[in-house]
Amino acid sequence: MSITVIYSREEQDHTFSLTKNRFLLIPLLFIALFAVSTWFIQSYYKTQLAQFKINALSEQDISKDKYLKLIKAQSDEKLLVLSSKLGELEANITRVNVLGQRLIEASELPKEEFDFESQPPSSLQKDIEGDDIFQSSFLLESIENVDQYLIKKEKQLQRLEIAINNRHLLDELYISGRPVKGKGSWLSSLYGTRKDPFTGKLSRHRGVDIAGPAGMPLIATAAGVVVESGRRGGYGLMVEIQHGNGLTTRYAHAIELTVKVGEIVSKGQQVAVMGSTGRSTGPHIHYEVLKSGRQVDPDYYIHRVAG
Numbered sequence: 447m448s449i450t451v452i453y454s455r456e457e458q459d460h461t462f463s464l465t466k467n468r469f470l471l472i473p474l475l476f477i478a479l480f481a482v483s484t485w486f487i488q489s490y491y492k493t494q495l496a497q498f499k500i501n502a503l504s505e506q507d508i509s510k511d512k513y514l515k516l517i518k519a520q521s522d523e524k525l526l527v528l529s530s531k532l533g534e535l536e537a538n539i540t541r542v543n544v545l546g547q548r549l550i551e552a553s554e555l556p557k558e559e560f561d562f563e564s565q566p567p568s569s570l571q572k573d574i575e576g577d578d579i580f581q582s583s584f585l586l587e588s589i590e591n592v593d594q595y596l597i598k599k600e601k602q603l604q605r606l607e608i609a610i611n612n613r614h615l616l617d618e619l620y621i622s623g624r625p626v627k628g629k630g631s632w633l634s635s636l637y638g639t640r641k642d643p644f645t646g647k648l649s650r651h652r653g654v655d656i657a658g659p660a661g662m663p664l665i666a667t668a669a670g671v672v673v674e675s676g677r678r679g680g681y682g683l684m685v686e687i688q689h690g691n692g693l694t695t696r697y698a699h700a701i702e703l704t705v706k707v708g709e710i711v712s713k714g715q716q717v718a719v720m721g722s723t724g725r726s727t728g729p730h731i732h733y734e735v736l737k738s739g740r741q742v743d744p745d746y747y748i749h750r751v752a753g
Contacts, residue, residue, distance in 0.1 A: 532588055532589060536592065539565070539595065539596070539599070540565070543562040543563065543565075544562075546560065546562030546599075546602070546603065546606065547563070549610065550606070555606070555613070560602055560606060561598075562602070618712060618713045619668055619690055620713075621667050621693060621695065621735065622748070622750050623667055623748065624656060624667075624748055625656070625665055625666070625667050625733045626656055626658060626662055626664060626665065626731060627662070627665045628658075628663065630658050630659055630662070631657065631662060633654060633655070633656055634655045635651060635655035636651070636654055636745065637651060637652070637653060637741075637743040637744060637745060638651060638743070644725070644727075652734060652741035653696070653732050653733050653734035653735075653741065654732075654733050654744045655731070655732055655733075656730060656731050656733060657728065657729065657730040658729060658731075660701060660720055660721055662719070662729075663716045663719065663720075664685075664697050664716065664719065664720055665714050665716050666695070666697075666712070666713060666714065667713070667748075668687075668689045668693075668695065668713050669689065669711060669712050669713045670687040670689035670711060671687065671708070672686070672705045672709045672711060673686050673694075673707065674686035675706055675707050675709075677723070678698075679724065680724050680725035681696070681698035681699065681724050681725075681732065682699045682700065682723025683699070683703055683718065683721070683723045683724070684696060684697060684698040684724075685700070685705060685717045685718050692737055692739075693735065693737055694735070694739075695733070695734065696733070696734040696736070697717055697718050697731055697733060698724065698731065698732040698733075698734070699720075699722055699724050699726045699730060699732050700718035700719055700720065700731070701722070702718060702719040703717070704717055704718055705717045735747050
């Protein structure tokens with residue numbers, strides 16, 4: 447098989463004969479061209495893909511760098527806040543120590559039983575240098591020290607509270623002072639043998655009389671429990687209070703009672719109003735102190751200094 451192709455170029459005719467063998471080369475040529483084209487396309491695609499990946503990685507690195515910088519800034523800020531809070535905490539501890547020392551002095555408790563002078567082991571006064579890990583470790587250690595210190599302080603404050611409460615309780619239960627509140631009262635009759643104001647005969651006076659204007663407040667000379675509140679023979683309107691340790695006080699001849707049986711009263715609390723009920727010649731309070739059920743001289747308790 448032979449194909450003749452005639453074409454003109456520069457006003458001359460040219461003849462090209464395409465034999466069978468040459469004709470078979472045409473598909474091979476197209477295949478070769480297709481293969482080369484495919485290779486070029488694939489190469490271009492791979493090149494573009496590689497470039498895209500490189501660009502993506504670059505952008506990713508930039509994003510990571512920005513993220514790390516952001517985390518670093520946040521970490522620095524948190525460390526600064528934590529350090530500041532820890533400093534405030536230690537300042538508060540100092541104030542607690544000062545308060546503890548003042549409470550001990552005011553309550554006259556032995557200082558050697560308490561420790562409100564030492565400080566928690568810390569070095570916040572010094573500059574914290576180094577990387578974040580070192581700073582975090584330092585702050586965590588300081589927080590742990592403060593935590594342990596606060597546990598010890600809490601126990602000491604509890605002991606101090608108990609001691610002060612006990613001292614306050616003892617003061618409350620300590621019978622002392624006059625059973626009247628305000629000015630204008632006077633001691634009108636002592637404890638012991640005296641001339642009876644009604645019969646003129648000698649008789650045993652088992653308390654003291656304190657005279658004053660009617661309406662003067664009558665107060666408890668110690669904390670206790672009201673065991674009697676009402677009228678009782680020659681006592682007139684009377685309040686009786688038990689204070690523990692076998693001690694009892696009585697407030698008689700009142701015109702009005704301000705407490706009830708079973709009521710717990712504190713030292714200095716008003717329990718009645720001065721009057722002249724019962725066997726009385728005028729406004730006054732008949733005040734008694736009983737020890738183990740027997741009257742004793744109230745003068746000792748009236749003039750003794752509070753505990």
